[in-house]
Amino acid sequence: MSHKPTTVAELGEFTVLIDVRSPAEYALDHIPGAINCPVLDDEERRIVGTTYVQVSAFEARKIGGAMVARNIARHLDELFRDQPRDWRPLVYCWRGGLRSGSFVNWLRLVGWDAQQLKGGYKAWRAHVIEQIAQRAPALDLRVLCGPTGSAKTRVLQALAARGEQVLDLEDLAAHRGSVLGAVPGRPQPSQKAFETQLCDQLARIDPTRRIWVEAESRRIGRITVPEPLLLRLRASPVVEIAASPEARLAYLLRDYAWLGDDRAALADKLGALRELLPREVLAQWQAWALAGELPPLFEALMARHYDPLYARSQGRHLAGLSNARRVESNDLSDDGIQALAQRIADTP
DSSP: OOOOOBOGGGGGGSSEEEEOSOHHHHHHOOOTTOEEOOSSOHHHHHHHHHHHHHTOHHHHHHHHHHHHHHHHHHHHHHTSTTOOTTOOEEEEOSSSSHHHHHHHHHHHHHTOOOEEBTTHHHHHHHHHHHHHHHHGGGOOEEEEEOSTTSOHHHHHHHHHHTTOEEEOHHHHHTBOSSTTOBOTTOOOOOHHHHHHHHHHHHHHSOTTSOEEEEOOOSEETTEEOOHHHHHHHHHSOEEEEEEOHHHHHHHHHHHTGGGGGOHHHHHHHHGGGTTTSOHHHHHHHHHHHHHTOHHHHHHHHIIIIIHHHHHHHHHHHOTTGGGOEEEEESOOSHHHHHHHHHHHHTOO
16 A cells, blocks of 8 residues: 555546645635545634744644644544545645645555645646646537527537537536626636636547537636637637527527516616616616516617627637528527527538
């Protein structure tokens, strides 16, 4: 039972991944599937860090050592008591230093073949960046575009149900990309967590088959699409949904009906457009929002914001738009979306 530093390439050889960083560090991002068993919680980490700066490294280690010992003992007693002898945990912290090293030593004293991830989370982070850079340029993407209200996300879901490969960036980012794009009950992940999820998705994709993806700008809410993927997306073949304005408006009113539940919040979100609209236009839109009058509001949003923005951005960024295959639709009901997805799936 040798004790040797383990690399990211060997993650699959272990029974469990244990992230011993603080809960706040873990929440920001972590290796997929890892469980959080902090050797210092957020408050303890703050205390140790303050002592290190204001008193001395020795005093910080003395205080921190006692905290770490208590926490490791609790994890051993509460979480790992029933693990068999052949249980193989891989432990990591920020850099593969004292926190994970202390945990590994205790686990090995018990008799388990515990190992430490060389370089810790920083090594994982470097792996994520490298994998995205390597895999993105080779993706056989098919870019689905169309102005807001074209049901692109729903079409992607219908394509996935038909066995097509789909990369849903807006789902990973928990945002629909527009001024009203926040997803109820789903805060956006950190940039690092988004990229970890993206790396995980790319690892599952068959690079020999096409992958459907929605056209995106550089930013999805506060998330930035990694440059290698953005460049590949912008250079890939395009299929454009050309839905009628009537069908799009009806779809938007169904898809965004929840916005009418908090009229003040809707009016506040519209305030983000104050630099783009005449004052009187924004005032009218916010008045409609406060009154819950969504049909005239969304009709105006389409005509004066969404459609002009689409015309400017897509033509500038999608190299394949001029040669795009247009798929027309005047029905974006549930059945209409299924039919639209089938026609798109039939695209060569």
